[in-house]
Amino acid sequence: MFDVSFSELMLIGVIALIVIGPERLPKVARTVGHLLGRAQRYVSEVKSDIQREIDLKEIGDIKNQMQDAARSVETSMQSSVSDLKAAVNEPTDSLRQALDEARTAVTPTAAPSTAPGDAAADDTARIPAPQAPEVPAAPVTDQAAETAPSSEKQA
Template sequence: MFDIGFTELLLVGLVALMVLGPERLPGAVRTTGLWVGRLKRSFSNIKAEVEREIGADEIRRQLHNERILDLEREMKQSIMPPTSTTSSSTATPPPTENTASETADSTDAAVTPSPSPEVPPAAPVAEPAPTPRPDRSPEP
């Protein structure tokens, strides 16, 4: 990343030895190592958090798109009934010799739309009763 070679590190070490002296150099190297470690950990934590957020945003976006598609399908189904029921209900038998009142009743029956079948809501799932633990007294 920074393209630092061995010779550059050796030069920095010699300058640090000359400036700090042999007594303070080990403590300075130790402190520098601790700070570099802390920076690496914090950068990796920030990177992981950003990736989690991006992943969470992507999941939210997918769920939102699925909800929109479901709503769109429901709207289409409510506007246009399924084709198999409409083709059979719109076909009327040829008129036979009936009285005028019977013909009017059959025409009215063909014009009124049949109610669309509704799907009953799913029954709630019962949770199993908690089992008491032998190492504890039962909870009140």
């Protein structure tokens, strides 16, 4: 606090001894010591209170910075998610549209069904069953009769 050297303290002590006297000097020295101790504690408490207030202000500033950063990250994540959803939904929507167009082209009078069970029944009803190709019947010739076993010829 104060820059007081040892020689200055000795000079103050000698003057106090002369002015106060040897009987009251120990009592006055004790009182001055207590007052100086209280002053030092008061100064240290004020310093710690000021430091605490500074720390609280810094913590509040850091908290606000973190909240701002969290908000910016949240908005960027939401925009990324919406972009991804759009990227995924775009091909799906175009496929659905193409499928709907194909359905209307196959059966223009039938309305598309919304129930999942009905869609399968409608699809099978709309698509004609594949037909087996016709195979011409082979004519019966004498060769077939000739190659038959001899027991069949006799019968």
